[in-house]
Amino acid sequence: MRAKTKLIHAGIVGDETTGAVSTPIYQVSTYKQEAVGKFKGYEYSRTGNPTRHALEVLISELEGGVAGFAFASGMAATSSVMMLFGKGDHVILTDDVYGGTFRVISKVLNRFGIEATFVDTGDISNVEAAIKENSKAIFLETPTNPLLKVTDIEEIAKLGKEKGLLTIVDNTFMTPYFQQPIALGADIVVHSATKYLGGHSDVVAGLVVVNSDQLATDLHFVQNSVGAVLGPQDSWLLMRGIKTLGIRMEEHNVNAQRIAEFLKNHEAVSNVFYPGIATHPGHELMKKQTTGFGGMISFDVGSAEKADELLAKLRFFTLAESLGAVESLISVPARMTHASIPSERRAELGITDGLVRISVGIEDVEDLLDDLTQALA
Numbered sequence: 001m002r003a004k005t006k007l008i009h010a011g012i013v014g015d016e017t018t019g020a021v022s023t024p025i026y027q028v029s030t031y032k033q034e035a036v037g038k039f040k041g042y043e044y045s046r047t048g049n050p051t052r053h054a055l056e057v058l059i060s061e062l063e064g065g066v067a068g069f070a071f072a073s074g075m076a077a078t079s080s081v082m083m084l085f086g087k088g089d090h091v092i093l094t095d096d097v098y099g100g101t102f103r104v105i106s107k108v109l110n111r112f113g114i115e116a117t118f119v120d121t122g123d124i125s126n127v128e129a130a131i132k133e134n135s136k137a138i139f140l141e142t143p144t145n146p147l148l149k150v151t152d153i154e155e156i157a158k159l160g161k162e163k164g165l166l167t168i169v170d171n172t173f174m175t176p177y178f179q180q181p182i183a184l185g186a187d188i189v190v191h192s193a194t195k196y197l198g199g200h201s202d203v204v205a206g207l208v209v210v211n212s213d214q215l216a217t218d219l220h221f222v223q224n225s226v227g228a229v230l231g232p233q234d235s236w237l238l239m240r241g242i243k244t245l246g247i248r249m250e251e252h253n254v255n256a257q258r259i260a261e262f263l264k265n266h267e268a269v270s271n272v273f274y275p276g277i278a279t280h281p282g283h284e285l286m287k288k289q290t291t292g293f294g295g296m297i298s299f300d301v302g303s304a305e306k307a308d309e310l311l312a313k314l315r316f317f318t319l320a321e322s323l324g325a326v327e328s329l330i331s332v333p334a335r336m337t338h339a340s341i342p343s344e345r346r347a348e349l350g351i352t353d354g355l356v357r358i359s360v361g362i363e364d365v366e367d368l369l370d371d372l373t374q375a376l377a
């Protein structure tokens with residue numbers, strides 16, 4: 001099956017009992033048992049729910065893994081994956097991971113004795129240097145949020161295998177439509193499905209795919225124990241969103257490429273971060289490991305005041321947290337998504353006060369260009 005067909009036909013499609021072509025929403029918490037322990041696959045919806053299960057099978061097939069898991073948010077997914085580790089374990093992470101990932105690792109999971117080192121994973125020697133005796137995993141985000149830095153998944157996963165470490169990839173920005181971390185050697189893929197997979201700014205969800213039976217058993221144990229599961233309605237909404245992922249990603253990609261080229265040539269913009277631009281440091285690597293460059297662009301307008309001016313003038317870019325939806329969104333990472341990162345650290349990473357991030361939607365690109373032209377004038 002080719003990618004776009006898979007989005008429609010993978011997983012458990014419809015309902016065998018009634019012939020419904022859309023998976024029913026099983027709005028149920030518990031299931032009748034014929035005798036103690038004798039039931040039809042489901043006993044309690046935290047442990048398993050048929051609608052959630054259909055989504056979990058779907059994402060597992062899309063990512064080419066062994067099993068999928070649906071969580072109440074991307075952060076619930078990341079946190080649950082981190083709960084595979086324990087006191088005294090060490091994890092290496094990409095230095096400009098999503099702010100919420102940085103926060104849960106450095107302010108919550110540290111309290112449970114999980115150690116972490118943040119490095120620029122774009123250079124494998126930094127990862128090698130960070131490996132300690134108690135290291136258990138390498139957590140990558142590629143491309144990163146908001147600077148779109150790129151890491152070679154295959155190279156890091158190979159190193160991980162040699163050293164006995166799991167490679168975990170946050171695939172939120174690319175989705176399985178553009179990037180397949182498991183095929184590149186990763187062990188676990190994490191998603192904020194709130195973004196492109198859902199695609200319509202109407203659901204908060206997280207998904208995980210693992211590549212082995214052992215990891216599937218271990219993560220199901222965490223999912224059922226901690227209980228941060230996705231409800232059946234939201235599972236259904238995600239499946240509905242995923243059906244159009246291919247056509248949406250193609251449009252995001254084409255629109256973002258046009259807008260990035262426009263911004264690159266604009267005198268009011270000092271820096272454009274988009275991996276689809278040939279001068280972007282990660283451009284060649286992206287061509288090797290992805291089939292598209294995505295819809296996220298960051299650019300610098302010089303100061304917080306200039307950023308505010310731009311936000312006030314734009315008509316089609318909605319000022320909002322989040323990304324990956326049909327409508328174009330705009331944010332100022334230093335004061336929004338990445339506010340939880342201390343200012344000194346933001347400065348080190350290059351997340352300046354004038355940095356603006358746009359999530360390019362699937363509107364007519366000419367309208368988006370007109371809007372940016374008048375707002376930057």
Ligand SMILES: Cc1ncc(COP(=O)(O)O)c(C=O)c1O
Nearest residue numbers: 073074075098145172192194205
């Ligand atoms: C790359 C990335 N990972 C994880 C998350 C967390 O996901 P959620 O907001 O669904 O909890 C986000 C949210 O913006 C994100 O951008």
